[in-house]
Amino acid sequence: MFKTDRISRIRPELEAIVGGDAVRTDEAEILMYSYDAGMARARPEAVITFSAAEQVAPVVKVLYRAGIPFLPRLAGTNLSGGTIPLKGGVILNLARLKKIRRIDTGARLALVEPGVVNLELQRALEPFGYFYAPDPASQKVSTIGGNIGENAGGPLCLKYGVTSDNVEKLEVVTPEGDVRTWSYRDPGPDLMSLMIGSEGTLGVVTHAWLKILPVPRHIRTVSAAFRSLDQAMKAVTRIISEGIVPRALEAMDSVSLEAALNGKASPFPEGTEAALIIELDGPDAVKVKREQENVESICAGAACTAFRLAADESERELLWQARKGAYPALARLAPDVLVEDGVVPRPRLPEALRQTREILAKYKLTAGLLFHAGDGNLHPNIVFDRRDIQEVKRVKKAGYEILKSCIALGGTVSGEHGIGVEKRVAMNWLYGRAELDFFRKIKDAFDPAGLANPDKILPVASDARAEAPPEGLAERASLSPEARAVVDELRLRARSGVPTAVTGLGTRLKPSGNDGAKPLDLSQLAGAAVIDRENLTARVEAGLPLERFRAQLKEAGLNLDLPDLKGSVGGLIASKAFPGVKDLLLGLEVVTAEGELLELGGRTVKNVAGYDAVRLLCGSMGAYAVILAATFALSAGSRRAQAAFEEGPGAPAFAPDPYQVRLKRALDPRNLLNPWIYGAAAAAEELP
Ligand SMILES: Cc1cc2nc3c(=O)[nH]c(=O)nc-3n(C[C@H](O)[C@H](O)[C@H](O)COP(=O)(O)OP(=O)(O)OC[C@H]3O[C@@H](n4cnc5c(N)ncnc54)[C@H](O)[C@@H]3O)c2cc1C
Incomplete structure (x- = not known):
């Protein structure tokens, strides 16, 4: 029990917004919301169940004013204790906000409330011949709000991207109760993407505009059995590096297979230690069949013992039931x-x-x-x-x-x-x-008051620190001498408070009356890209001209799905000249206004550890940090059709959102980087 009752005094206000029955403090309700699918447990002080999305902002305002912590909760299937109220407070139960408000196949968008269950959205899209790509194994119960909160993935994300690749726009209630709508296409730093995967610690999503895709005309699902995990992995590495992009490439070991089969006869030969489920799709039946044949010969080369095409929809369903049912099956053990x-x-x-x-x-x-x-x-x-x-x-x-x-x-x-x-x-x-x-x-x-889902994501004082510097940051040692010089120069300027005008090749971002800032030319950061052929990634310095990067990729038989834009790599990211650049970026190495060197993201194609600062910096126009190098996800093979994109006449005048201004003040409090971009707003006394 909490020592003081913090709810009674605001109860009338809350009930006036959501109705009397919707604010619950009885023991049964408190117990029910004390746990989720993770291991942690803690009791909330109250649970508020919403019946309309419009109720969320006024409730959050009341809680903020009263200094009471809160967290949004949906199906509670997250596996990291994300919905455990560590500091008590109020659970915002959004599960009844489950309207699919619009399906617009013309615009390829669905507008939904956060409580819509992922599979129910898929079912609603089916008659239109469309689907929503993120398909977590928990999709029968997990919701769009929870998927956004965690940046959920699923089998189809290999080809179609994770949640953050498939959201167009979000309506968000901030921790202070403001309602904002953000799209990754908005000028300036990408606040929408920052919200995705932020686990309810930066705000509550109340509406989401999701990207939907036509169901591919041809889908082939195959399974492949191997006598060892190593052999199965050999096949996986070859498939990826050959430039085949299956819509799904899932693996299970013998323990999971056995649990999933639950006593039924195995479709795989005796001695199977690992199985792959590989699904290929596309508009062209001949091409899909050819890809299947290539996959078959790769698997044969890795000593596959059985390769089987699902003959019909029911066989395909069976394979997916085994994969998606493996967790519940293991849970029975x-x-x-x-x-x-x-x-x-x-x-x-x-x-x-x-x-x-x-x-x-x-x-x-x-x-x-x-x-x-x-x-x-x-x-x-x-x-x-x-x-x-x-x-x-x-x-x-x-x-x-x-x-x-x-x-x-x-x-x-x-x-x-x-x-x-x-x-x-x-x-x-x-x-x-x-x-x-x-x-x-x-x-x-x-969240200056620290009320939105407190003590999540970021370590607290009681969390043991690492004994040695994290090994993952070893890459820093590989900074080029030119990059080191940029870091040293920025440190010197920070020490003496000299503002900097960051310039790449000057293609898009031009200082306008640059407030006396001293130019910093990044065009010297133009070493050759470091290409990892097997991982399909490339690390590139920020000053490298895009034409040279493209030429290098072409020579290596690789490709970056970007329109033919001019300028430098860093300029492209900082200006967000092509908003879709966010979907190709895996990592950034940056220097802050105070000369701190950061490595954000990395070389993995998935990463939800911490806030999505990589995407936040897309469109940041050199005003949050200086980009030194970027890591991109590549595709193998010849250039695909150029993404339909026309570069406009130039970005419209940037009128910053109040939260972009807040971030500027937090990340560069002395307004040292490209100071004219936020101008007077960066220095104003009052927080917007
Ligand atoms: C059997 C099983 C299989 C799973 N398979 C997968 C998988 O394949 N892929 C995968 O990615 N995950 C998987 N998960 C994990 C889990 O299902 C996902 O994290 C899912 O996205 C959580 O959705 P939920 O509705 O349960 O959200 P919850 O668990 O209720 O919430 C998740 C987080 O989002 C926050 N949140 C909730 N609503 C909002 C909102 N409106 N605005 C902002 N933040 C919000 C919460 O505070 C919390 O931090 C699996 C879990 C289980 C139990």
Whole structure:
């Protein structure tokens, strides 16, 4: 019980907004919302159930004024304790906000409320011949709001992207109760993308405009069996590096297969240790068939023991039921399951799996290995009994060691399940102090009172710090001498408070009466791109002209799905001349106004550890940080049709959103970087 009753005094105000029955403080309700699908537990003080999206902002305003913490909750299937009210307060139950308000096939958009269950949206789209790409295995119950809160992925995300690639626009209630609508196409830093994966710590999504796609005319689903995980992974690496992009490329080990079959006869030969489910799609039947044949010969080359095309829809359904039903099936083996969610660069997956198995053996634990193999995202499902304290300790240790091994392999600690409370400590192993400070400033800019889902994502004082500097940041040592010189110069200027005008090739961002800022020319940062052929990524310095980058990729038989724009790589990102650039970016290396060097994102194709600062910096126009280098996701093979895009006459005059201004003040409080962009707004006394 909480020592003081904080709810009674605001209850009449709350009830006036949502109705008397909608504010609950009875024991049954409190208990029900004290847990979610993760391991943490804590009691809220009240649960408010909304019947209209318009009720959310006024309720948040009341709670903010009263200084009471709150968090949005939907199906509670997140696996990181994201909906556990660590500081008590109020659960905002949005589950009844489940209207699909519009399906517009012309604009390829669906407008939905946050409580819409993912699978119900898919069913509503079916008669129109459309689908929404993110398809988490939990889609029967998990909701669009929760998917946005965690930046959920699923099998189809290999080809069609995760949640943040499939959202057009969001309506958000900020922690102070303001209603804002943000699209990634808005001028300036990308606030919409920042909201995605922010786990209710920066605001509450009340409406979402989602991108929908026509169902491909031809889909072929195959399964492939192998005698070892290593052989299966060999096939996966070849498929990706050959430039085949299946719509799904999922893997299961023998423990998961056995659990999923639940006593039924196995469709795979005896001795099968791993199986792949591979799905190919496209508008051209001949091409899809050819891709299937290529996949078959790759699998044969990796000693596949059985390769089978699903003959009809019911066989296809069976395969997907096995994959999506594996978690519940494993959950039947023991009272509890811990699902880890590490990600590694794709070529490192075999090593990551080997190490994972060694760790599980060391701690004498049973786990089914399920993974989005095409994304390098592995989910060991460790079964255990929480009543056995010794076993729980072993499970926690093993989970942490698995995450540390992913970091050491150049990966990250969460691909799609989020950080919540359960992986907060792992943020200390992944990031250095500077990156965590950067995230903290983002949080404080949105939520100065710290009331929105407090103590989630960012480590708190009691979370053990890493003993040694995180290994994942070793890349920094590879900064070129030119980049080092830029960092040194910015540090000098920061020390003496000299403002900087950041310029690339000057194609788009031109200082306008630059307030006496001293120019910093980044065109010298133009070393050749470092291409990782197997991972399909390239690290490029910010000053490299796009034409030269494209030429280098062409020579390597690779491609970046960008329109033919001019200018530098850094200029393209900072100006957001092509808003879709966000979907190609995996990581950024930047220097802050105070000369701190940050590595944001990385070389994995999925990463939800911390706020999406990479996308936030798209369109930041050099005013939040200076971009030194970027890592892009590539595609193999010849150039696809150029993305339909016409560069306009130039960005409209930038009238910053109040939250872009807040971020400017948090990230560059002395207005040292491109000071004319925010001008007087950056210095005003009152927070907007
Ligand atoms: C069996 C099983 C399989 C799973 N498979 C997958 C998978 O394949 N891929 C995957 O990505 N995940 C998977 N998950 C994890 C989970 O289903 C996802 O994280 C899902 O997106 C959570 O949705 P939810 O509706 O349950 O949200 P909740 O758990 O209720 O909330 C998730 C987070 O979002 C925040 N939030 C909720 N609503 C809003 C809102 N309106 N605005 C802002 N923030 C909000 C919450 O505060 C919380 O931090 C799986 C989980 C289980 C149990």
